[in-house]
Amino acid sequence: MHRSSFPASSKLPDVGTTIFTRMSLLAEQHQAINLAQGFPEFDCSPELQQLVEKYLRQGKNQYAPMAGVMALREAIAQKVFEGCGTEYHPESEITITSGATEALYVAITTVVHPGDEVIVFEPAYDSYVPAIELCGGKPVYIRLDPQYKSIDWSFVRSKISGKTRAMIVNTPHNPTGNVWTVDDLNELAKIAEMHDLLVISDEVYEHIIFDNRKHVSASSVAALVERTFVCGSFGKTFHITGWKVGYCLAPKHMTTEFRKIHQYLVFSVVTPFQYAIAEYLSDPDHYLSLGAFYQRKRNLFNEAIMGIGFNFEPSAGSFFQNVSYGSLSDENDLILAERLTSEAGVASIPMSPFYNGYSDFRVLRFCFAKHDDTLLRGAERLHKVVW
Structure with a gap:
């Protein structure tokens, strides 16, 4: 059977699987706590869910x-x-x-x-x-x-x-x-x-x-x-x-x-x-209260990882905390992120994929949009890492 030839040149030759997909798959593979990909671990408001059901039943489909x-x-x-x-x-x-x-x-x-x-x-x-x-x-x-x-x-x-x-x-x-x-x-x-x-x-x-x-x-x-x-x-x-x-x-x-x-x-x-x-x-409080909600989670996670040896400034916004591990390891960020996922059971995102070309600042990104117990368990595992 004759098959049409696919263009040999890619429109995005330098693009492959994203680091988010890669680290999440690795986390799943090793049953690690996923503090890598940026999505909330918790569900949305029951009130918002009820509103969706209301409009579904009203025929807004x-x-x-x-x-x-x-x-x-x-x-x-x-x-x-x-x-x-x-x-x-x-x-x-x-x-x-x-x-x-x-x-x-x-x-x-x-x-x-x-x-x-x-x-x-x-x-x-x-x-x-x-x-x-x-x-x-x-x-x-x-x-x-x-x-x-x-x-x-x-x-x-x-x-x-x-x-x-x-x-x-x-x-x-x-x-x-x-x-x-x-x-x-x-x-x-x-x-x-x-x-x-x-x-x-x-x-x-x-x-x-x-x-x-x-x-x-x-x-x-x-x-x-x-x-x-x-x-x-x-x-x-x-x-x-x-x-x-x-x-x-x-x-x-x-x-x-x-x-x-x-x-x-x-x-x-x-x-x-x-x-x-x-x-x-x-109701504006549904979004105006969000900063306080996540600030508490940021503080919980940051207090839990104190003493490991990370160097960091508390995040000013978003639900990500960056930490520098330069005083703990000479490993590049991708290798360390993979090792922490497989050996410690905690997934993070290395910083270098966010740059054009390779730039290793020895910084990892952790997502704290997770249940408190998840954050505390993740921090506990990080404390046990052999650097």
């Missing part, structure tokens, strides 16, 4: 509008207005997406053309660069330490060229846990205005922020609002990562172009979930 259920877009508009004082029109400036990953992909695809350069701060979440490359764009890296305290904005300026089209930012940051300040966003705005750049802002951990810090959204900076795609998600906020419901905020003319791609990628997002989330958002 057909296609949603391409841009999303209006009730959810209106709820997001109200939430953003209350949080940062910026008005987004539900009809023309808010789009419901299949998780933040789709929102990010569509935003990148909307603005990046062959030959365009895109500024990427690394360590970077792994979906950014493949999307840039699929569009024929070129990522330009701003390399930061895994536990960076500040950004050298003069260095960022030195990376801007006549080909620079956009910048991708992420706060609270995965995987570092860093939180950008007002000064950071203002510097970003100055650069974007000066060079007429578009911005794609990944803000999925917006409500997971600690120690009285405040999330500064690109939506709250007037000079950024007019040139930014703000990508958010309910997955991390409401412990529903499997629902894949996200959204994108952008000015009308940018949203028009965004939706041209969104409609042919997924068209619409699961309908009853949208109605359920819209109603659930009516």
Whole structure:
């Protein structure tokens, strides 16, 4: 039988199985405690589940509008207005997406053309660069330490060229846990205005922020609002990562172009979930209490791993804690992460895959979005490691 030949050249030749899949499979193989992949171990609110059932039974089971259920877009508009004082029109400036990953992909695809350069701060979440490359764009890296305290904005300026089209930012940051300040966003705005750049802002951990810090959204900076795609998600906020419901905020003319791609990628997002989330958002405490919830878990885990010999600063946001093991071992991070999984029964994520090329800072990332008992058992096992 004749078979058509598959193109010999890959569109993503450097992309293989993600480190998240790799470490989770290894954790399953060794029955290890999985503090690697970033998803909550606990279920979502029973109230939210009941709302889904309510809308299922009401027959909200057909296609949603391409841009999303209006009730959810209106709820997001109200939430953003209350949080940062910026008005987004539900009809023309808010789009419901299949998780933040789709929102990010569509935003990148909307603005990046062959030959365009895109500024990427690394360590970077792994979906950014493949999307840039699929569009024929070129990522330009701003390399930061895994536990960076500040950004050298003069260095960022030195990376801007006549080909620079956009910048991708992420706060609270995965995987570092860093939180950008007002000064950071203002510097970003100055650069974007000066060079007429578009911005794609990944803000999925917006409500997971600690120690009285405040999330500064690109939506709250007037000079950024007019040139930014703000990508958010309910997955991390409401412990529903499997629902894949996200959204994108952008000015009308940018949203028009965004939706041209969104409609042919997924068209619409699961309908009853949208109605359920819209109603659930009516009580702001459902998301405003999230920071305190995760701060307690961060503190529990950090106190439990004290004395091992890790060096770390408490995470400022997200549900990840990075630790440096440089004083304990000379092993590279991937080898150590695999050894801890197989020998100690605790899975983590090495930092090097978040960088372009190999960069071993001897840092591991642990996810503390787990039951207290899971965190304590994981810490107990780490204390028994023979370094």
